[in-house]
Each structure stands twice: as C-alpha cells, then as structure tokens.
Amino acid sequence: MKITGLETFCLDYRMPYPLTYARGEYRSREAVLVKVHTDDPDIFGWGEAAMWGGPWATTATVLEKQIQPLIVGQDPRRLEYLWEKVYQETYYHGRKGILLSCLSGVDIALWDILGKIAGQPVWRLLGGFARPLRAYASSGYYRRGYSTNDLANDVAAARAAGYLGYKMKVGNIATAVHARVLDETPLRVSLGEDFARVRAAREALGGDLDLMCDATTSLDARTAMTYADEFERIGVRWFEEPTQPENIAGCADLARRTRVPIAGFETETSKFNFAALIDAGAIQMVQPDLIQVGGITEARKIAAYAQMRHLGFSSKNYSTAVSLAACLNLLYALPNGDYFECDMDPSPWREQILKAPLFDLDAGMAQPFDRPGLGLEIDEAVLATWRVTP
Template sequence: MKITGLETFCLAYQMPYPLTYPRGEYQSREAVLVKVHTDDPDIFGWGEAAMWGGPWATTTTVLEQQIQPLIVGHDPRRPEYLWEKVYQETYYHGRKGILLSCLSAVDIALWDILGKATGEPVWRLLGGFARPLRAYASSGYYRRDYSINDLAEDVAKARSTGYRGYKMKVGNIASAVHAGVLDETPHRVSIARDLARVRAARDALGGDLDLMCDATTSLDARTAMTYADEFERIGVRWFEEPTQPENIAGCAELARRTRIPIAGFETETNKFNFAAMMDAGAIQMVQPDVIQVGGITEARKIAAYAQMRHLGFSSKNYSTAVSLAACLNLLYALPNADYFECDMDPSPWREEFLRAPLFTFDGGMVEPFERPGLGLDIDEAALSAWRVSQ
C-alpha cells in the first residue's frame, strides 16, 4: 500500500454568540481537516491540524507543499517512521508551531489508515487498555449579557445531563500577562469577581463532582498563587494552564505551593518540552492537544513518560469530530487516562457531518467502540455547508 496524496478541507462556522477568554473574543470557529489517500481506493485516513485563528492558507501550504512530497509513495502503515521522517527533514524550521500542527493531521490520518487496513480500532493498536472514560463538560466562557447566575444554570444543566465534571474559564483580569497588548479584550473582571464565578459554579455543580478552572496561559505565577489559594478552599480538581508554558520555573513554584494539581499545556508541542515540564514538577495532569502536539504518535510518548512519573493524562478536545476521535482513541489506549473533555459550546462539527455517532454517552461515561480506524464515518457532502476556499 502506498500514499498517493492528501486533500485539505478548510471549514468555518459562525457561532450564534461570541465567546470571551483572557486572550480575546471570537465568534468564528475554524478548522482544517486532512484526508490522506492511498492506492487502495477503499482505504483512506482522516486527520485534523490545529490552526486556531491563523490563515487557512498557511496550514494548507505546509500540508500540501511541505509535508505531502515527503510522504507520497511511502507505506502509510508506518506512522512512526513517517513521523520521524517529516520531523527530521523539516528540523531546522520545524520542531514546534505550525509544522507540528500539520504533522499532527497527517499522523492521525495514518493511524486511521492503519486501523482500517488491519480491521482494528486505533485504540487497540495503541495498546488497548480500554477503560471507559469519565466525561466532563467544558465551557464557562465570559460572555455578553451572561451573568454569574446564567453560568450557574449552565453548570447545573451539565450536572443534570450526567457529566462527571465541569471546566470553566478564569483569568480574564486587567493584570493578565498579555493585557498590555490585548487591551481590547472585553469583560475584564476583578480577581474577587472571578472567584465569585468559581464559587457559583461549585455550588451549582455540587460537592461530589469535579470542577476544573482554565486560565489559558494568562497569569503570572504570583497571581496564579492567589487563585490557587482560594481554589483549595473552593475545591477545584485542577488548575489548567495558569501561566505561559515557557514559564516552567514559575509554574513549578506554583505547583509546589498548592495542593491543586496543575494541568497543561495544550498550547505546548513535542515530547521534549513536556518532559521538561514534568521533570520540573510544573504539571501533575499532563494535557496536550493531540491535533497540535504532533499527533497520536507524539502524544502517546508524552503519556508514557507521564505514566513513568505517576501523573494523570488527558487531552484537549475542542474542535471537530476528527479531533474528538483522535482524542478518544488515544485515551482509550492508556492506563493513566480517565477523563474526556466534552466541548459544550456551539458547533455543528461534533456530529453533523457524521453518518453515525462516534460514541455513546451513558451515565457520564463513554465506552470504547469496535469500528476500525478512528471509528469515523464522514459524509463529505455534508462538509460543503462549512467549507471555504483558501
């Protein structure tokens, strides 16, 4: 079997209302899907590249002009080899950033192909631990005309739906580390007001379920300590991305000063950077983004190193069904993963272009499936509703 080429799908969706977090406000969702073709017309693979607001053209150019020539003609059933080939042949201008995001998409698609070629789900090929995952709802942004009571109602709704936890945004304060240049971000609040939001969410969720707080890399270490001190009293399960990932020393000092586990960093890429954070004691819940960190091949190595250090592992899940499928397959394979993030914000891409649901949700748990590959059955015609030209 040989790779014959790849195809990119640029998608855009306008949400019914804007969402705000400490780095800005947005109302558009954007995504780049990748379809890797083989000389067997019945076997192809789907992947996704993180692009998060960058121009589609930069991502598609890297995929089509940089990575595609490096993989065409090769056996797609060798994802480990092709990952290393692309990484080493782009080493001097790659290693992080957009190159790793694009390599993530191709790597995920290759695992999808390998699963289809063998008739097995990817999670089984990765080790097949096969533990059902606890699902938590993820939302809690700052919004226009959205009060603390409105937030509490949404948290209570997630509880009644059966989710095992809830994650919300924090850190949209005037002293955010990037506020000086992102000064037009709306809904800045005081720390006292922010903590009032967290208390309201905790009361609505109840004391028996987990509440997580995500500062999206927005705080200096000392300000993060102020939050963490109060999070201990409130009862927060983990404090996600409190500092910028480059601030390893500050994040490690925070981790030493609090009993709240520090989670991160979805904005970081490659195993070497994650190893440095783990070695420093900066994170206790290891949480990359599979479509940004380097794909399944890189993420499972990070997970293995986390297991060696007796650390939990999870993965960001906040994009399309392709990202969701990659995340699920990875987490199902691991002994140190038990939590699955369920994006609750407006998006048609979690299920509307699928011919069959990707997973079942029962009692707050998601169960492994037996479909080959990533388990996706994508209706390409349905993608046309959101597809845009570069």
C-alpha cells in the first residue's frame, strides 16, 4: 500500500458571540483538516493540524507543498519512519511551531489509516487499556453581558448534564505578562473579581466535582502564586498553563510552593520540551494538544514518560471531531489517561459533520468504541458548509 496524496480542508465558523480570554478575543473558529489518500480508494485517513490564529494558507501550503512530497509513495503503515522522515528533513526550520502542527495532522491521519487496515480502533492498536474516561465540560470564558451569575448557571447546567468537572478561564488581568502588547484585550478584571468568578463556579459545581482553572500562559510566577494560594482555599483540581511554557524555572518554583497540581502545556511541542518540563517538576498533569505537539506518535511518548514519573496525562480538546477522536483514542489506550475535555462553546464541528456519534457519555464517563481507525464517519457534504479557500 502506498500514500498517493493529501487534501486540506480549511474551515471557518462565525460564532453567535465573541469569547474573551487573557490573550484576546475571537469571534470565529478556524480549523484545518487533513485527508490522506492511499492507492486503495476505500482506505484513507483523517487528521487535523492546529493553526490557531494563523492564516489557513500557511498551514495548507506547508502540508501540500512541503510535507506531501515527503510522504507520497511511502507505505502509510510505517508511522514511526514517516514521522522521523518529515521531522528530520524539515529540521532546520521546523522542530516546533507550524511544521510540527502540520506533521500532527498527517500523523493522526496515518493512525486512522492503520486502524482501518487492521479493522481495529486506534486505541486498541496503541495498547488498549480501555478504561472509560471521566469527562469534564470546558468553557467559562469572559463574555460581554455575561455576569458571574450567568457563569454559575452554566456550571450548574454542566453538572446537571452529568459532567464530572468544569474548566474555566482566569487571568484576564491588567498585569498579564503580555498586557503591554495585547493591550486591546477587553473585559479585564481585578484579582478580586477573578476570584469571585472562581468561587461562584465552585459553589455552582458543588464540592464533590472537580473545578479546573486555565490562565492560558498569561501570568508571571509571582502572580500565579497569588492565584494558586486562593485556589487552594477554594478547592481547584488543577491550575492550567499559569505561566508561559518557556518560564520553566518560574513554573517549577510555583509547583513546589502550591498543593494545586499544575497542568500543561498545550502550547508546547515535542517530547524534548515536555521532558524538560517534567524533569524540572513544573507540571503534574501532563497536557499536550495532539494536533500541535506532533500527533499521536509524539504524544504517546510523552504519556509514557509521564507514566514513568507517576504523572497523570490528559489532552487539550478544543476544535473539531477529528482532534476529539484523536484525543479519545490516545486516552483510552493509556494507564495514566486522566479526564477528557468536552468543549461546550459554539461549534458545529463536534457533531454536525459526523454521520454517527463518536462516543457515548454514561454517568459522566466516555465509553470506548469498537469502530476501526479513529472511529470517524465524516459527512463531507456537510463539512463543505464551512469550507473556505485559503
């Protein structure tokens, strides 16, 4: 079997309302899907490449002009070889950023192909630990006309829907590390106002479920410590991306001084950078983004290293059904897989583009499935509704 080419699907969806966090405000959701074809017309794979905020054209060009020539004619079952081939042949201007995000999309698609060839779900090929995953709702942005009571009501609704936890945004304060550059970010709050939001969410969720807080790499270590002190009193399950990932020493110092586990970093890439964070003691919940970190092939190595250090592993899941499926399959396979993120914000790409539901949620637990590959059945006619030309 040989790879014959790939397609890119650039998607755009304008949300009914803007979402604000410490790094800015966005009104649209964007994504780039990758479809890898083989010389068997019935065997193809879906992947997704992160392109957060960048133009579609740059991601599509890297995929079509740089990576595609490196993989066409190759056996799609040689996943480790193809990952290294692309990584090493683009080494001098790759290693991180857009190149690794694009490689993520291709890698995920190749795992989808391998599962279809084997007639097995990817999670089983990855080791098949097969434990149902705890699911938490993820939202809690800053919004215009959205009060603390509104946030509490949404948290209560997530509890009523059966989710076992809730994650919200924090850190949109005037002293955010990037505030002097991103000075037009709206809805800045004081520390006291931010803490009031977290306390309201904690009360609405109840003491028996988990509350997580995400600062999206927005704080210096000292300010993050102020947050962590309050989070200990409130009862927060983990503090996500409190600092920038480059600030390993600051994040490690924070982790040593708080009992709240530090989660991260979805904005970091490669096993080497995650090993540095883990070795420094900077993170206790290891949490990459599969469509940015290097795909399933790279993420499973990070997960294995996390297990060696007795750390939990989760994954960012905040895009389309393709990244959702990749996250599920990897987490199902892991003995240290912990929590599955369920994006609650407006998007048609979690369910509407699928011909059948991807997973069942039973008492807050996402149950493993037996469909081959990633388990996706994408309706391309429906997908075309949001497809744009880069």
